Amino acid sequence: MTATLQTSATADINSAPRRTLSGWSAKPRTGAAATLSNDDNTALVTRYLAGETRAFDELVRRYHSRLNNFIYRMIGDRERAEDLVQEAFVRVHRHLHRFDTTKKFSTWIYTICSNLAKNELRNRSRSPLVFYQSARTASAEEDSRPLQFEDSSSRPDDMFANRHLRELVEQTVAKLSGHHREVFVLRELEGKSYEEIADITHCNLGTVKSRLNRARHSFAEMIAPFID
């Protein structure tokens, strides 16, 4: 795990002024930080650029979990997803002064994460060893994941069925092609509009619509035989 944190992202975080690793985590709001929660993203960006560093923490708190889930769905490796989210925030921090505040902040940060996830998949396809190691890590993580979702009073066969269903839906998303998976996750899990998905994926609206329709049908066709 220590090795996982030795990324360029972490190095940048550690070298950034007035910034610590824990300072960028999505901790619950307390005290004065709670007042930032009423601001929209653009206002937070403006505050941060004006020198109010807590505003960046609020952006991290808002986006960390959903970006982590988005990248995880794209690449299938939770630990690597965490690295890439850190990298995304480093890039946002580095280029925030160039952000066009007439645009949507969420589109910008999702685009960064989408590009990072695509690069990760591209790098894996070029390096079979990396892919193999990542796949091993991912499967080990799944095997040791605690069964927190189930009621502890459930019967063992119910618990097995629940766990089986969880693995089934995760694997079904993973089986979608990269293009289909991306629009499926952005629409169904992240709740993005078609226009925003088009911006994030650099596709036109027609392509987004047709990919999403096909992705939904593929997902449904794959999962239906296993569901009563």
Added chain:
Amino acid sequence: MTRLLGCTRYRKQYSAFRDGTLAPQGAAEAQGHLDLCEKCRRRHHALEFGVRLLRALDRESAEQPLLQDQILR
């Protein structure tokens, strides 16, 4: 009167139906198809179920402490 919709046309309109953006007439036709076609109905319910489960898994993961916080603790 609501037209009967075949599987092919229903599938083409499916995303708009799921997003709730079909005009009332189109939505009624798609719903009418679902009422009659067991295969499409099963797939529609499977998609809804799968997405609900994925969202629940994402919520569960969001509630877990960050890896970096666990390490620093």
